[in-house]
Amino acid sequence: MGETRPSSAFQTDNIDPTKTAELVAMLDLYAKNTGVQRLREWAHSGLLAGPGERAVDIGAGTGSETHVLATAVRPGGEAIGVEPNDGLRDVATRRSGAARFVHGDALALPFDDGSADVVWCERVFQYLAEPDQAATEIARILRPGGRVALLDTDWGTAILHPGETAVAEAVTRSPLAAAANPRAGRKLSGQLAAAGLQIDDVGSQAIIHDHATLNWPFVTMLAEVAVREGRVSSSQRDRFLADLRTGAEEQTLHMSVTTFAVLAHQPH
Numbered sequence: 001m002g003e004t005r006p007s008s009a010f011q012t013d014n015i016d017p018t019k020t021a022e023l024v025a026m027l028d029l030y031a032k033n034t035g036v037q038r039l040r041e042w043a044h045s046g047l048l049a050g051p052g053e054r055a056v057d058i059g060a061g062t063g064s065e066t067h068v069l070a071t072a073v074r075p076g077g078e079a080i081g082v083e084p085n086d087g088l089r090d091v092a093t094r095r096s097g098a099a100r101f102v103h104g105d106a107l108a109l110p111f112d113d114g115s116a117d118v119v120w121c122e123r124v125f126q127y128l129a130e131p132d133q134a135a136t137e138i139a140r141i142l143r144p145g146g147r148v149a150l151l152d153t154d155w156g157t158a159i160l161h162p163g164e165t166a167v168a169e170a171v172t173r174s175p176l177a178a179a180a181n182p183r184a185g186r187k188l189s190g191q192l193a194a195a196g197l198q199i200d201d202v203g204s205q206a207i208i209h210d211h212a213t214l215n216w217p218f219v220t221m222l223a224e225v226a227v228r229e230g231r232v233s234s235s236q237r238d239r240f241l242a243d244l245r246t247g248a249e250e251q252t253l254h255m256s257v258t259t260f261a262v263l264a265h266q267p268h
């Protein structure tokens, strides 16, 4: 779960230029997870951006997926990443010469109606207080027949094991307070359908961490939040963290959270 966490530093009302390196490190680590790679490959192969098309990546981050789209639309097409965080946009621009990055907001995209062939939007809706408006914007910029891949985490699916079940559930509830729309994943299809798009497929992938990849400071922080919010006592926290450490030693540790991907298109 560690690097997949909903850091409020990704929210537009909370951009801090001193945090750019930390956010980039988080996104780079996330991109290395094999589950993330599997879901992204599945979504790209369903989206099928092709030569000559105009692709838009909303909330592009470091631009890793904008770059994939830029490669797919060659020759003749263009890929544009929309990114409101200046620091992330600079990194994306430096990293991907093939794509162009612009300042913009998912809630008011800087594109004309029907001007995009394909849209990618990954792990942005969880930071939006008005995700329905973002779905409406995606539908607005897609041409008839245009396609979208919308991916997001659902923090209601987080699992931490081993340890006392009730305490684990209380601790995994901690990230729910960190983002504007933490249960984004389960709502994606409904939001795109309500915006008038036709749903083509829905995929999912549990993003899993084990004893080798677990982010201990993150887990400890979740447990602290659970204590602070009165969901577990200090002694329950201590026992739970000890159980997790034993799990790590015995290689029975499991942390995961599910990310969903929806493929849809604008009807003709």
Ligand SMILES: C[S@@+](CC[C@H](N)C(=O)[O-])C[C@H]1O[C@@H](n2cnc3c(N)ncnc32)[C@H](O)[C@@H]1O
Residues within 6 Å of the ligand: 010, 011, 012, 027, 058, 059, 060, 061, 062, 064, 082, 083, 084, 085, 088, 104, 105, 106, 107, 121, 122, 123, 124, 127, 128
């Ligand atoms: C967790 S990162 C995901 C980045 C990238 N899509 C990825 O999956 O690696 C969330 C991204 O959403 C962007 N973001 C947050 N609020 C946004 C908004 N209102 N409009 C567009 N992007 C936004 C952040 O700046 C950040 O780049």
